[in-house]
Amino acid sequence: MTKEIIKIEDLKREFTMGTEVVHALKGVSFSIKEGEFVTIMGSSGSGKSTMLNILGCLDQPTSGIYEIDGVKVKDLTKNELATIRNEKIGFIFQSYNLLARTSAIENVELPLLYNSKVSTEERRARALKALEMVGLGERLHHTPSQLSGGQQQRVAIARALVNNPVMILADEATGNLDTRTSYEIMTLFQELNRQGITITFVTHEPDIAMFSSRTVVLKDGAVIKDAKNNNIQSAAAELAKLPKENH
Ligand SMILES: Nc1ncnc2c1ncn2[C@@H]1O[C@H](COP(=O)(O)OP(=O)(O)O)[C@@H](O)[C@H]1O
């Protein structure tokens, strides 16, 4: 049986705002197996980002169980959490979150700076390899402002890959991109998934969800649908169908 990378049970997250309590997640349960490509969908405010931040150990649930790779996250020390976050998870955001005035290769090297086991030479070599993987081997010394939105997101993806994570968590990663660039990025995600990386991809765009193997739909902090996709589309094929003048 394939191993469960993520397992959550009755997960709740409440935010207290003055005298009001916002129930962002109202008891969510599901698991994600190694090698899956899951999209989490739902309208704005349904709890997608709250969910992803907990999965990425950037936030803690109010109650419920979260296990990552068979380990209960609640039982981990701060250091163990930081190690998991840094070495097992690659995070990708809508707004890229790159350092301005810092070259592509230096941005990608960042997650390795905290790893004393990686030498300067190895750091450079791994960042170079990650940038080549995302098709930016010729843009190493460009800063974010010298790159298009799609290229900036590729740098962010390379940065997420540089530690060889077992899973990638992406929050609206194509939210700022046009259709063509979105499909290019989805082609890349499908390639990475084929190489064995588990992907959890938050989006509110149905045409993006058709590239994944399963869709979990949230509404008002609860799962209202969790279904396998029996008709996975190839992002590369959809890309080829787009009219050329769209470029
Ligand atoms: N840090 C926070 N403090 C207070 N309320 C929050 C916070 N983060 C999210 N929320 C609330 O939780 C709900 C879910 O938000 P979010 O997870 O960001 O939704 P989505 O990503 O699906 O748009 C919303 O009602 C939002 O206002």
Ligand SMILES: [Mg+2]
């Ligand atoms: Mg969100």
